[in-house]
Amino acid sequence: NAGVMQNPRHLVRRRGQEARLRCSPMKGHSHVYWYRQLPEEGLKFMVYLQKENIIDESGMPKERFSAEFPKEGPSILRIQQVVRGDSAAYFCASSPEKTAYEQYFGPGTRLTVT
Amino acid sequence: AQTVTQSQPEMSVQEAETVTLSCTYDTSESDYYLFWYKQPPSRQMILVIRQEAYKQQNATENRFSVNFQKAAKSFSLKISDSQLGDAAMYFCAYKNGNKLVFGAGTILRVKS
Numbered sequence: 001n002a003g004v005m006q007n008p009r010h011l012v013r014r015r016g017q018e019a020r021l022r023c024s025p026m027k028g029h030s031h032v033y034w035y036r037q038l039p040e041e042g043l044k045f046m047v048y049l050q051k052e053n054i055i056d057e058s059g060m061p062k063e064r065f066s067a068e069f070p071k072e073g074p075s076i077l078r079i080q081q082v083v084r085g086d087s088a089a090y091f092c093a094s095s096p097e098k099t100a101y102e103q104y105f106g107p108g109t110r111l112t113v114t
Numbered sequence: 115a116q117t118v119t120q121s122q123p124e125m126s127v128q129e130a131e132t133v134t135l136s137c138t139y140d141t142s143e144s145d146y147y148l149f150w151y152k153q154p155p156s157r158q159m160i161l162v163i164r165q166e167a168y169k170q171q172n173a174t175e176n177r178f179s180v181n182f183q184k185a186a187k188s189f190s191l192k193i194s195d196s197q198l199g200d201a202a203m204y205f206c207a208y209k210n211g212n213k214l215v216f217g218a219g220t221i222l223r224v225k226s
Contacts, residue, residue, distance in 0.1 A: 033212070033213065033214075035214070035216075041218060041219075042118075042205055042216035042217055042218045042219050043159075043205070043214070043216045044216070045213035045214065045215070048212045048213060055212065056212045056213065059213070089157060091159060093159075093214075101147040101164065101166070101209060102161065102164065103209075103214060104161075105151075105158070105159035105160075107156070107157065107158050108157050108158070108159075110157070
């Protein structure tokens with residue numbers, strides 16, 4: 001059973017460009033979570049999605065950030081007009097429908113804004 | 115809002131010895147879950163152990179065990195017979211509802 005997959009693993013963008021981060025959940029999982037890890041810090045929740053629905057986006061910055069999880073295909077975290085402060089590791093996690101507690105993490109995407 | 119505090123930024127342990135990592139949390143909920151995650155230099159988040167708050171018995175996974183004190187809101191991780199491969203950042207996390215709330219982490223160094 002393949003784990004959570006994220007790509008790219010490393011992404012370099014210049015200030016003002018767009019960053020698109022992809023996450024494919026584990027097979028059979030329909031719940032996806034995005035977390036951000038700034039340097040020297042713990043992970044911070046950003047958004048929770050189910051297929052075609054955003055359930056909780058309380059951790060998302062109000063501007064420039066958006067997320068989707070379409071019926072077909074991976075979940076996408078999009079950051080428009082990136083700034084240096086967006087440089088971080090972005091982790092995706094997934095969980096199965098009926099499991100209340102456990103989230104399985106992908107390897108993360110490290111975004112560097114130059 | 116729930117918060118998780120790891121008061122030890124860094125810990126060291128000699129190979130084959132035992133080390134305990136501390137974690138406290140703040141919540142008004144009675145039903146929740148607690149986790150310890152390991153993050154090696156590869157940055158992959160690896161679940162080490164979990165504890166359901168309604169269970170009084172402390173969770174154990176091979177060399178890893180927890181000391182869960184619900185009234186004190188404390189959830190420490192004990193690693194026995196430490197190995198070089200245990201060297202990593204360790205995060206304590208709380209879950210009630212959709213999201214995990216993480217502490218700032220403790221770097222564990224293992225000396226040979």
